Amino acid sequence: MRFEEPVLLYGAGREASSTRAFLKARQPDLKVFVTVDSGAADIAETEIIAPADLPAAIRAHRFGLIVKSPGVSRYKDVFDIARDAGIPVTSNLNLWGAAYGADRTVIAITGTKGKSTTATLVHLMLTRSGVDAGLAGNVGLAPLEIADRHKVVVFELSSYQTSDMSFLPDIAALTNLYPEHVDWHGSVERYYRDKLHLIDRDGGFAVALGTAARGNALVTRALRDPHRLVRELTAAESASIDKAVAGSRLKGAHNLDNARLAVQIALAAGGTLDGVVAGIAAFTPLPHRLEEHSFGGMIFVNDSISTTPEATKAALAAYRGHRLALIAGGHERQQDYAELAGLLAGYGVTTLTCLPVTGTRLAAATRAAAPQVTVLEAPDLEAGMRALHGHRQDFDAVILSPGAPSYNQFKNFEERGRRFVELAQAIFG
Structure with missing residues (x-):
């Protein structure tokens, strides 16, 4: 992967910092700009472009690629200007997919709620099963920070990230689907579409659905083919999981649903029953979640x-x-x-x-x-x-x-x- 023109980072958070480090390692002399809508643009070795000056900079083609942070809505007018100027817009996640995705098993988990707990559980279950797995996205590391460290990567993804995800996962999972993030997406309908983009695509990847997602007509339509679904748990597996959750720090019926979904994903990715039970036992509630x-x-x-x-x-x-x-x-x-x-x-x-x-x-x-x-x-x-x-x-x-x-x-x-x-x-x- 080589960049022939300067790059603009839109946003200056953790993902933008990891993108800058990635670009520096690949091409030390590459010119990099940064724009932020608010806060400090505190990223080393970048030149700041003020938001008011960005349309003119795009039309002048001062850079050939925009790497957008998740918190920046893809529906901002400035990205229409970029499209008209022939400047593509990508993300830290998509750069990871292009650089590292081909040689890895990718598990992508989204949903309105429960995705962080589910992704954390899957990671614990896989590592306790002896699988070389890493955790990235909104929990764990930024995608480009995890790079190529693990053969299996579990991504916890928001609708901001699934909306323009350009590569296919090996296993895609959806916990549930409720109205959320209308201010970023512009409408509930657009939020649903962007969230479901994770599964509503051609490809032979497997899909795992949480209890609340299974009865949703929009999810069923996005699934396209029920043969994509990972296998259901057996009665014996379900009994083992229910017992493990009852003795764990997972509180509430919703977390039992999260655990069952995580088990389906982990078993489909090479985990063992002993490993998933050990993963449940090792789970510690995430900060600010019960x-x-x-x-x-x-x-x-x-x-x-x-x-x-x-x-x-x-x-x-x-x-x-x-x-x-x-x-x-x-x-x-x-x-x-x-x-x-x-x-x-x-x-x-x-x-x-x-x-x-x-x-x-x-x-x-x-x-x-x-x-x-x-x-x-x-x-x-x-x-x-x-x-x-x-x-x-x-x-x-x-x-x-x-x-x-x-x-x-x-x-x-x-x-x-x-x-x-x-x-x-x-x-x-």
């Missing part, structure tokens, strides 16, 4: 990764039997909270704290559907936690499972989750 803490004799659950109402329902279901306080609400992505509001009391929610901006709709829906639930509205997370402290006799567990992204008040869900834990200790501990 991450438990205890302060002042009360349980606090950091589920900040929850950005959809479906994820919030799964979190609440994992804590049945508790009297729950739920903290929810965040960045607007056209989420529908009507069903969630009607289910809160049945999940054991006694107190609901709603945060801007989607919390306003959740609060109204809950007051209408479940008047027995105490609804508190707060301008920010700290105010919400302090309001909860005044009702602390009404619950024995607090769950931050916002059902919405964090961008209106936090940099990302990790920052939101860390702040939740800090406040829990400071206010309740």
Whole structure:
């Protein structure tokens, strides 16, 4: 792989840094530019092009390739300008596929929720089975960071990455499909199409589907041929997996589904039953995913990764039997909270704290559907936690499972989750 013209990196995060290192190793003298829509363009040995100057730079053909970071929407007008100028747009993932993909077994896992847990489990199951496997994508390493280190690579991929993925995996997996990321994709329909691009392509690759994906008509259409599906687990295998999950740190019915899907993938990729059971035992909950803490004799659950109402329902279901306080609400992505509001009391929610901006709709829906639930509205997370402290006799567990992204008040869900834990200790501990 050789680059005949300068390259533009659009975005300056982890993937962009690994792309720069890849280009430097391949062609030390290659000219590289960088553009960012916000934040610092802190990548060594690059020349910055301001976003306002980018259309003119494209028309002047100052570079011959754009490597787009996942967080930059492929539907920005500037990429239409690039297409008209004959400048292709690619990604860190696609560069990996071109450089290293041919000699590896590629497992690509996506889905609205559960993909990180499933991918982590598959990696654990394969390594415990003695398979030389690596983990990359949104968990583990960036694609170009993992390079050619392993014979099997498990990729956890967002819809941002599957939307323009140019190479075929050997095994593609979809956990589920719900509305999400409308701001990036422009519509729910486009989100579904971009997510399903992982499987909705010609090729003889195998496909594994999670429980929630199997009954989805859009998924069935994208699958094309049911003969693509990996084999179902036998009754004996299912019993072994159910027993292993019951004794593990995987909480909730949704994580049992994730584990079963991971087992199907791992067995199809050369794993053993003993290996997958060992992988389940070795699993540690990922940060900000039903991450438990205890302060002042009360349980606090950091589920900040929850950005959809479906994820919030799964979190609440994992804590049945508790009297729950739920903290929810965040960045607007056209989420529908009507069903969630009607289910809160049945999940054991006694107190609901709603945060801007989607919390306003959740609060109204809950007051209408479940008047027995105490609804508190707060301008920010700290105010919400302090309001909860005044009702602390009404619950024995607090769950931050916002059902919405964090961008209106936090940099990302990790920052939101860390702040939740800090406040829990400071206010309740």
